Amino acid sequence: MLILLIAVLYQCLPLPSCLLLSARSYRPPGEVTAIDKPNDSGSVIRLEWTLSPDDETIDGYTILRRTADDTVYTKVGSTIHGVAGFEDEKAQDGVQYQYVVAAIKNGEMVSSEPTAMVTSYPQLFHTGRINVLLCIAAFALTLLYFVFRARTGQNLFIRKIAGLAAVDEAVGRATEMGKPILYVPGLGDIDWTATIASMNILGEVAKKIALYDSALIVPNRWSVTYTVSKEVVKEAFVSEGSPEKFKEEYVRYVTEAQFGFAAAITGIMMREKPATNFFIGRFWAESLIMAETGAQTGAFQIAGTDSVLQLPFFVTACDYTLIGEELYAASAYLSREPLLLGSLKAQDYGKLVVLLILFGFTVISFFGIDLLPILRVQ
């Protein structure tokens, strides 16, 4: 009867402090600490404790709290036995709380010593992301250094990228044959960096098309990429002094369906027989369907993607393939703008530093020192 009464009280009523500290055959958890959860937007207090010595025999733990003005504790949560932590997500920022953690068995509780008063508040800086901030700052400074060096007119050597060197040939071929050029900016939406890189390349390719007076087809899977690619092509024609050559039909919206899009592209290839196909951007399983169809129509094909799984398909079916980072270097390579070429140097030095860090960390790990937590992002 007494147990039942306590159980009812525990479930229904705020518990007075006196009920919490009673002697039982099992012991409470120890060393309960309560702190404001770091790097969050507030309203969360993190509790940790050492397990009760009788952890195996109890049902679990109940977490209770009170404010500085309250005299009784109220339940805020519970855990099963074996768990030594809890996050109170219902705290009010700026309010002082005190917690106790009670071991519970058959509805009876034995509580720990109360914690010190604690207050939750939102943080203004995420300290767990300092490593990211430092890396971005270091890379941005390196990038700016090489950009300013390039601005002074210093000649920067950039290795030849066969796929990009062939762009002129690809556009010229289409002009000679009197056939259009198909440019597929990938199947990723505009929030994919590969799509953004593809838009930069599209701008450079469109300039050459404006110069050579060829026809262009740019099918798009997403409405936003459609509007962006349309503006990019239009601006390219304007910058080449031929705005009148731009036609609305050059840039098309097709469909969001992945294989519907692939079907549309293969249909365009079979009907309009483009002389040159560009597949630049983010691709998934449909990559081979498009590239193989293009190969079967005899088109000259240049592909570029950062999707590692699709690269072998493009390498197999296309004449040239931009592999990974070459996709991001393409705009600089094609435009030959010194500022953009300078940024490529920064990329190369960034990779060198990362390789040195990986090598250094690997060597240090042989001595039993794990430095990887430094690189972990929260």
Next chain:
Amino acid sequence: MKRKLPLAICFFMGISMMIQFFIPHPTSLNFGSMIYKWIIVLMAFALVLAIGNLIRHHGFKIQKGKEDWPYSIVTLTSMVAMAIIGLAWGIDPDSLYQSIYLNIMAPLGGTMFALLAYYMASAAYRAFRARSLEATLLLISAFVVMIGFMPFGQYIHPRFPAFAEWIMKVPNMASQRGILLGVAFGSIATALKIILGIERSWLGGKE
């Protein structure tokens, strides 16, 4: 002004979202979620433009009687029909809209996906012709991996499956990680170049 305004907006938004990543304060989170809501609104406007383009393109094909113009009628009719059905009877799991999608659209997508097997065969034939040293290496490693992952592989040699797995996990994984490292730096550099206004190809180039 036509160039400076987009560059200024790009710089402000890029830097703001970058700073937002480092500030967990509710004001910062609210700013981030507000921007994401704006993106949805912009996408809705872009969709109107995209549908307009689709109607204009296919309408033009039908009007001029271009090659395969009847397909354009199918496209426009399907689009209008689905829009009407969705708006009139809803898109609940048991609605006509979902029924059409699951019984027509999904099988059509599956059919296109199934074609991939045939394209793989023709691409494999082209790739595995040992015309160069690289193609020969590709042929040998593909052969070893394929045999190694087949149950038959262990009868050729008990260590065959382990060797095939080693090819996948060591040389293959090492080269993939090398590519991914370059991709990561390329992505960061592209983002920084656009935010800082160094990359302007999307605006028609420098000036």
